[in-house]
Amino acid sequence: MSDADLGQALPLPTPSAELQARLAVRRSAPAQSLVAPGPSPAEVARILELGARTPDHGKLFPWRFVVMGPQSRAALAEALLPHAARQPDPAKARKVLSKLTAPPLTILVVSTPVEGHKVPVWEQQLSAGAVCMNLEHAADALGYSASWITDWYSYDPQATEVIGVMAGEQIAGFIHIGALAEGPLERPRPDLAAKTAYQP
Numbered sequence: 641m642s643d644a645d646l647g648q649a650l651p652l653p654t655p656s657a658e659l660q661a662r663l664a665v666r667r668s669a670p671a672q673s674l675v676a677p678g679p680s681p682a683e684v685a686r687i688l689e690l691g692a693r694t695p696d697h698g699k700l701f702p703w704r705f706v707v708m709g710p711q712s713r714a715a716l717a718e719a720l721l722p723h724a725a726r727q728p729d730p731a732k733a734r735k736v737l738s739k740l741t742a743p744p745l746t747i748l749v750v751s752t753p754v755e756g757h758k759v760p761v762w763e764q765q766l767s768a769g770a771v772c773m774n775l776e777h778a779a780d781a782l783g784y785s786a787s788w789i790t791d792w793y794s795y796d797p798q799a800t801e802v803i804g805v806m807a808g809e810q811i812a813g814f815i816h817i818g819a820l821a822e823g824p825l826e827r828p829r830p831d832l833a834a835k836t837a838y839q840p
């Protein structure tokens with residue numbers, strides 16, 4: 641889709657057994673288990689294009705992406721080491737840095753809400769979360785597994801400065817993408833009857 645397509649009627653949805661079957665078994669990957677091959681540059685562009693087709697109130701697009709290859713993440717993990725030492729459990733903080741370095745490709749999603757806009761910041765942040773989920777779906781559609789990770793360095797102010805997060809921004813997630821040697825195990829799912837109210 642391009643600006644030339646603006647105002648063009650899009651196709652109406654039709655039932656897709658294939659899409660339902662994929663959604664019914666969708667699962668995140670353990671980040672440390674993600675291995676090569678990761679998506680090619682053309683596939684990354686497609687994942688971003690599909691992932692960015694996400695609802696956002698006011699068309700503010702209140703998020704930005706940083707596509708991180710292995711070199712930048714290795715350097716980042718190294719730069720985060722002294723900050724891991726300041727965490728309540730330094731050994732664990734160090735250990736989880738392997739989630740940053742193992743996967744072949746990562747898309748960092750940064751929430752960039754516009755303060756003082758009539759669209760509440762909360763809604764802008766929800767859009768950043770939605771874009772993370774949509775990136776996972778896009779990766780799945782291209783045949784890759786994905787993992788949405790935040791970890792301590794997404795919340796530690798000195799660490800986020802190292803990552804390049806600016807004032808007013810927040811990390812929505814590191815979306816790690818790659819291949820898995822084996823399918824992930826099923827995990828508990830919510831009791832929908834307990835979670836859902838039906839009204840006439």
Ligand SMILES: Cc1cc2nc3c(=O)[nH]c(=O)nc-3n(C[C@H](O)[C@H](O)[C@H](O)COP(=O)(O)O)c2cc1C
Pocket residue numbers: 666667668669670787788789790791792812813827
């Ligand atoms: C906002 C957000 C942040 C997360 N951060 C972490 C994290 O830091 N470490 C972790 O092990 N899992 C984290 N997770 C959970 C993983 O993404 C987890 O694999 C996923 O929720 C499993 O569910 P699924 O298989 O239905 O996708 C996070 C999930 C969300 C939504």
